[in-house]
């Protein structure tokens with residue numbers, strides 16, 4: 001039998017019994033000359049993806065890992081709808097605006113306002129911070145002052161996107177270092193950094209590192225004082241990537257939003273505690289005038305003028321629709337119930353970890369915080385938090401991150417577990433038992449070998 005005949009025979013057998021790519025490498029650097037059956041392509045991907053972690057065991061991520069089947073159906077049925085095509089899909093555009101209005105109301109906007117759907121909080125922050133820069137320039141030009149050296153003030157507790165904005169858009173970052181025993185910022189930290197070239201101050205509601213909030217009331221008070229004493233009108237942007245969907249339901253009386261005068265814009269990730277799958281964020285302004293006209297592009301598309309304020313253009317509509325699905329499905333009562341459930345299980349996990357007797361928690365019991373447990377080892381051990389994270393992953397596949405805090409609190413090693421809806425009562429018990437088990441193993445065998453240490457992940461997760 002010739003080589004070609006043999007090849008044909010093998011192909012025929014593969015078509016009937018398997019998948020040609022079980023015997024060949026998956027294409028990884030060239031578009032293959034011939035494709036494969038759809039079912040084979042699906043199987044190829046399925047087989048590759050088992051190497052990824054299981055999202056529901058990922059206690060590092062803030063991002064939603066589970067949605068209801070009905071929401072999944074809404075998503076699946078709307079994947080082809082290009083969000084930017086407002087002329088063809090006007091109702092999708094209307095639903096986006098409903099979401100913006102619902103969020104503006106949730107965040108106590110004083111009147112009619114505006115905002116936008118974004119890819120996530122990162123895009124929302126880029127757009128929000130650009131608005132701060134534009135508004136600052138307008139103020140400077142009106143006052144006949146130089147517009148050469150804009151700066152932005154924020155704490156070391158922010159997400160990397162804030163520094164990214166500064167680098168991409170040529171703004172001096174004024175980063176306030178954390179302190180050895182203080183992991184958020186307040187007015188006294190901010191004051192020395194603010195001057196007439198400050199385009200704004202960014203404060204975080206629910207930091208990636210410990211889940212606590214900056215002293216937003218205090219910073220607002222400082223900015224009001226600077227306005228009345230020095231004539232400096234510095235806006236405050238709240239990065240509520242995670243906290244924007246948590247605080248309104250767990251801490252409704254805590255003021256962090258447009259109830260505070262200097263808060264001019266807020267971002268929030270729909271795909272975090274907004275409970276939507278990845279790919280949706282929101283930017284909401286206090287008033288329409290906080291969005292500089294110059295940043296909105298008008299174009300004539302299919303005979304209709306359309307306004308866009310976005311860094312991207314074509315993108316999916318499915319997550320916008322899924323966000324609206326959650327709003328109408330849960331309402332305030334539903335979101336409150338879900339956040340309270342997560343909080344109750346967070347407390348349960350903290351209690352179980354207390355019983356182990358090896359850990360202390362970051363932050364006081366009554367401090368406002370995202371539904372997460374941030375903890376560290378107490379006392380002397382032959383192993384550390386990174387070792388526990390690695391052992392826990394090896395024994396049970398849990399992804400509980402270990403990391404150090406930003407400067408000047410970088411001596412602090414922390415572990416952090418997000419307690420989302422998929423971590424119910426009994427899994428919380430299992431997780432705590434597994435952490436105890438991992439510690440018991442490490443006590444017997446000692447910490448990780450240097451080579452293993454190098455492989456331990458050291459990021460916070462997002």
Ligand SMILES: Cc1ncc(COP(=O)(O)O)c(C=O)c1O
Pocket residue numbers: 062119120121122123158159161204206207208239241242269281461462
């Ligand atoms: C406080 C904070 N800001 C911004 C971001 C970036 O958000 P996104 O991943 O939605 O772009 C994150 C993500 O973890 C965050 O925790």
